[in-house]
Amino acid sequence: MSRRNKKQKARESNSQLLQRAERELAKGNAKTALKDAKVAFRNDPVPDARRLLETAYAGRVEQLHRQNLLSEAQAVLRDLLDFKPVDPNVCERLPLLQVLVGDKAADPAVVFARQPELLNELTDKAILDWKALAPEYADLPRQVAAVRDALTAIESGEDERATELLQEIPRTSPLGDWKLFARGLSAFYQQDKDRTAANWQRLDPARPANQIARTLQAAAGDMSEQAAADVERGVKRLNARLGSGQGFEQLASLSQSWRSGDWRTFCDELRRFRARHGTAHTATLQRIAELAWRRAVRESDYDFFARLKGCLPAPELDPKWSRAWALFSEHSRDGDVDAVEKAWKAYALDVRGVSCLRDDERPIAEGLVYLRLGTKFIEFAEYNASRMLARWAGDDEEDQLRKDAAGFLRQSIEACPRLEDAYRELAELHEESEDLDKAAAVYKKLLKQVPDDFDSHIWLARFYLEQEEPESAKVYTSGARRLKPRDPQCVALAWSQQLATVRHLAKKRKLDDARAELKKLHEIRPAEIDLSLLDVVAAAIEFKAKNPEAANKFVDDALARFEEPTAVWLQMSCAAARYSLPKEIKKQFDERFKEAIQQPPTSQTAGYLAKFFASLKSNQINYTGRATQERLALAYLARTTSIAWTESDLCQVCEFLFMCPRQHRLVEKLSEIGLALYPKSPRLLFCAGTAGTRLGPHCCDVDHVLKCLRSAIELNGQASLPMNSSQVESARESLSDLEDFAERKRNIGFGFRAYEDDADDELDGDDDDDFDDDDDMDLGGIDMLPPDIDVDKVIDTMPPELKKQMKQVAAMAGMSLKDVIMGTLSMGIAEELKKQSQPRGGGRTPQTNQTNFGFADDE
Amino acid sequence: MNDPYQILGVSHAADEAAVRARYLELVRQFPPDREPDRFAEIHEAYDRVRDPVVSLEHRLFDVSAPFTFESLIADARPDVRSSRLPTELLLSLARP
Numbered sequence: 001m002s003r004r005n006k007k008q009k010a011r012e013s014n015s016q017l018l019q020r021a022e023r024e025l026a027k028g029n030a031k032t033a034l035k036d037a038k039v040a041f042r043n044d045p046v047p048d049a050r051r052l053l054e055t056a057y058a059g060r061v062e063q064l065h066r067q068n069l070l071s072e073a074q075a076v077l078r079d080l081l082d083f084k085p086v087d088p089n090v091c092e093r094l095p096l097l098q099v100l101v102g103d104k105a106a107d108p109a110v111v112f113a114r115q116p117e118l119l120n121e122l123t124d125k126a127i128l129d130w131k132a133l134a135p136e137y138a139d140l141p142r143q144v145a146a147v148r149d150a151l152t153a154i155e156s157g158e159d160e161r162a163t164e165l166l167q168e169i170p171r172t173s174p175l176g177d178w179k180l181f182a183r184g185l186s187a188f189y190q191q192d193k194d195r196t197a198a199n200w201q202r203l204d205p206a207r208p209a210n211q212i213a214r215t216l217q218a219a220a221g222d223m224s225e226q227a228a229a230d231v232e233r234g235v236k237r238l239n240a241r242l243g244s245g246q247g248f249e250q251l252a253s254l255s256q257s258w259r260s261g262d263w264r265t266f267c268d269e270l271r272r273f274r275a276r277h278g279t280a281h282t283a284t285l286q287r288i289a290e291l292a293w294r295r296a297v298r299e300s301d302y303d304f305f306a307r308l309k310g311c312l313p314a315p316e317l318d319p320k321w322s323r324a325w326a327l328f329s330e331h332s333r334d335g336d337v338d339a340v341e342k343a344w345k346a347y348a349l350d351v352r353g354v355s356c357l358r359d360d361e362r363p364i365a366e367g368l369v370y371l372r373l374g375t376k377f378i379e380f381a382e383y384n385a386s387r388m389l390a391r392w393a394g395d396d397e398e399d400q401l402r403k404d405a406a407g408f409l410r411q412s413i414e415a416c417p418r419l420e421d422a423y424r425e426l427a428e429l430h431e432e433s434e435d436l437d438k439a440a441a442v443y444k445k446l447l448k449q450v451p452d453d454f455d456s457h458i459w460l461a462r463f464y465l466e467q468e469e470p471e472s473a474k475v476y477t478s479g480a481r482r483l484k485p486r487d488p489q490c491v492a493l494a495w496s497q498q499l500a501t502v503r504h505l506a507k508k509r510k511l512d513d514a515r516a517e518l519k520k521l522h523e524i525r526p527a528e529i530d531l532s533l534l535d536v537v538a539a540a541i542e543f544k545a546k547n548p549e550a551a552n553k554f555v556d557d558a559l560a561r562f563e564e565p566t567a568v569w570l571q572m573s574c575a576a577a578r579y580s581l582p583k584e585i586k587k588q589f590d591e592r593f594k595e596a597i598q599q600p601p602t603s604q605t606a607g608y609l610a611k612f613f614a615s616l617k618s619n620q621i622n623y624t625g626r627a628t629q630e631r632l633a634l635a636y637l638a639r640t641t642s643i644a645w646t647e648s649d650l651c652q653v654c655e656f657l658f659m660c661p662r663q664h665r666l667v668e669k670l671s672e673i674g675l676a677l678y679p680k681s682p683r684l685l686f687c688a689g690t691a692g693t694r695l696g697p698h699c700c701d702v703d704h705v706l707k708c709l710r711s712a713i714e715l716n717g718q719a720s721l722p723m724n725s726s727q728v729e730s731a732r733e734s735l736s737d738l739e740d741f742a743e744r745k746r747n748i749g750f751g752f753r754a755y756e757d758d759a760d761d762e763l764d765g766d767d768d769d770d771f772d773d774d775d776d777m778d779l780g781g782i783d784m785l786p787p788d789i790d791v792d793k794v795i796d797t798m799p800p801e802l803k804k805q806m807k808q809v810a811a812m813a814g815m816s817l818k819d820v821i822m823g824t825l826s827m828g829i830a831e832e833l834k835k836q837s838q839p840r841g842g843g844r845t846p847q848t849n850q851t852n853f854g855f856a857d858d859e
Numbered sequence: 860m861n862d863p864y865q866i867l868g869v870s871h872a873a874d875e876a877a878v879r880a881r882y883l884e885l886v887r888q889f890p891p892d893r894e895p896d897r898f899a900e901i902h903e904a905y906d907r908v909r910d911p912v913v914s915l916e917h918r919l920f921d922v923s924a925p926f927t928f929e930s931l932i933a934d935a936r937p938d939v940r941s942s943r944l945p946t947e948l949l950l951s952l953a954r955p
């Protein structure tokens with residue numbers, strides 16, 4: 001001690017020393033307190049100084065025990081015992097101190113009986129610090145050693161040995177907690193979550209084994225962040241000790257900004273993370289890039305995308321970000337054609353050199369990129385087409401887009417000839433341009449690649465039937481039948497093809513062959529085909545063979561199948577034209593038909609006429625005199641409002657009339673009659689509902705139409721004459737549109753205009769988008785005409801041809817030209833909006849329950 | 860046809876082994892003799908997923924998230940289970 005300190009000590013009074021000793025003792029600094037207490041007692045051995053010295057001795061023993069300095073603790077305890085303590089508090093602590101320092105003279109049972117928690121504390125201490133001694137009580141030292149050995153065994157992977165070691169520890173032992181911990185630890189390393197939980201859930205929450213277990217579970221991600229808050233420091237310590245955990249904390253904090261969408265913070269944190277841990281976390285950064293660019297594209301967030309490019313490595317599949325940019329351009333509202341084209345073309349070049357693709361994958365990837373570009377261009381063309389009517393634009397732009405699309409699809413096929421979708425898209429494109437020969441060539445190429453492509457066989461079979469080339473059609477019909485012999489399309493095609501073959505042979509005067517093929521036709525006749533058709537064909541062959549007696553016999557057979565002859569004369573007239581029979585024969589049957597159709601109408605004949613002409617219409621079959629016959633048939637149907645109808649015939653007639661112009665009133669009337677006679681017929685209910693929707697929601701009785709369509713859908717399941725699938729779909733769509741309309745009408749009032757709402761919003765600066773674009777679309781474009789369009793002016797400036805067509809449409813729908821123009825303009829606007837949310841989709845067309853009538857594809 | 864990945868119940872980012880494991884699991888669940896239709900659907904979806912064109916199409920153009928950010932964090936988390944910790948380190952975790 002320096003002289004100065006000695007002097008200072010000397011200057012201190014005894015009471016000051018005692019006060020300081022007491023302060024130090026309260027602070028847990030027993031060593032200094034003991035020193036000061038000794039000096040104070042030596043100076044003046046008053047009772048207070050003695051009491052303090054005894055307390056300081058006891059405190060020092062406990063302190064040394066905590067520091068595992070057992071021999072020093074024993075020495076201090078001996079000093080205390082030699083001092084013969086008198087202070088009752090110290091005397092009471094003496095047995096505990098003796099147990100702590102391992103004094104064999106002490107009786108631990110007494111101490112632990114008084115302080116049971118001390119036993120747990122001492123055993124925990126003995127496990128956690130292997131320098132500490134286990135209390136000499138019961139079998140504890142051996143159990144502590146067993147736990148320590150078990151933990152060492154688990155560390156070295158000897159789990160079975162650990163289990164054996166732990167067996168000797170009874171459940172009631174203070175080491176029972178450690179036994180559970182060790183068992184749980186073994187299960188934890190074996191990835192057995194259930195067994196881990198089963199052991200660790202039973203741990204005493206106040207003891208350290210539980211703390212370790214929770215820390216491990218939190219570090220392994222088995223606990224929520226909230227639940228793991230109290231062991232956060234332990235997890236950090238563990239991660240810091242494990243090399244692989246570098247940067248994990250920063251990474252975890254990124255999830256916060258990811259969730260909140262705070263991209264500035266996210267990108268800043270990411271940049272820092274990449275700078276510090278980029279090398280250790282290359283794969284993680286790649287995965288973040290995969291996740292982030294997709295989100296930027298999905299949310300059309302260009303700012304985020306631009307930031308990402310600056311702080312993340314480009315994805316392996318997109319080394320120059322061309323793909324992301326292309327998708328971004330596609331998703332943007334503008335749909336910039338040039339940007340999309342440029343980016344996809346750049347990406348098509350990029351994929352040729354992408355290292356993460358195999359050699360055989362690169363051409364497929366390139367083909368897929370061009371296929372995507374092609375389909376996008378088709379979408380752009382369709383979008384342009386939908387806008388055309390609204391702005392009277394020319395179709396040059398649309399044509400160019402389709403040409404470009406075809407070019408990209410060809411590039412796609414060139415890059416990867418096995419891309420079936422590219423062929424199909426290209427063929428459809430040619431089909432839409434009515435270039436059927438090119439479409440056929442594409443389907444043939446597809447069949448070379450995929451010989452079992454059913455749809456191509458069907459398409460080509462139909463194509464050749466339409467071209468009157470039954471022999472060529474036969475190849476594809478057989479191909480389709482080989483693949484799906486029971487498919488209804490195949491059955492119908494086989495019939496049509498055989499019928500065409502018979503006609504073809506008859507026209508070429510190979511009459512014996514024609515007769516032989518006719519026999520086969522009998523064998524494959526579908527149930528819905530009327531037998532009279534076969535009689536008519538046989539009659540046509542015999543007329544061709546100049547065998548009128550046999551022919552007339554077949555005609556008589558056909559006549560016997562009907563109540564009256566109109567249907568047979570019509571069929572014979574048609575057959576005469578299509579089989580190139582002599583003029584006098586055709587004239588004879590024409591005249592018979594014209595005479596017969598003037599007779600009072602019947603349900604059977606009306607139904608047959610409707611079925612016959614619907615089949616001709618849907619299969620686009622024409623022959624000399626057909627138009628006149630159809631006109632006469634329509635006049636005949638107009639006279640059927642007071643006959644005795646059967647449900648089937650009436651359905652046929654209504655569905656046929658939907659296909660004809662200017663027949664709206666008649667359909668409406670016949671549907672009403674039908675509903676009065678057959679109120680539960682879904683087909684008639686559908687016809688009545690559809691007739692209403694044709695008037696438009698403002699002109700029809702919305703409630704009545706809704707009721708009809710709902711009933712049609714409800715009753716369809718158990719009906720004997722149900723709607724077909726396309727009618728059901730059409731009914732559902734119309735119902736949905738009308739329900740939306742009715743709902744809106746209820747909420748807002750009749751005659752509101754979406755554009756007026758928008759204009760009002762603009763005027764009052766209200767951002768409240770009560771009715772967004774999607775809602776407007778649901779109206780099907782009704783009442784969406786912008787207020788600044790002068791319809792009269794539009795009519796004046798329309799091209800004459802278009803004006804003529806519009807007038808026809810108006811007459812057909814029973815509306816004024818102005819109404820039709822307004823509706824068309826509105827629908828054009830609705831379509832524009834719809835296109836922004838729907839990638840592709842054809843418009844709805846009127847649906848009929850068109851069965852493949854006897855003449856389908858052929859007559 | 861519906862998304863084959865959806866039919867199999869695997870993510871678009873699932874690798875070949877994961878898809879195969881899932882397929883086998885579904886086949887065990889819907890054997891062809893008991894659930895022929897469901898089996899046919901599963902089998903067709905599996906064939907499509909294995910088709911390199913379909914799988915490449917997803918890899919190239921699918922903008923839906925292939926995994927969540929949380930799963931990314933979980934995967935990057937140091938694996939305390941994979942290697943056995945030194946007992947000394949383990950016991951030091953008892954310190955608050």
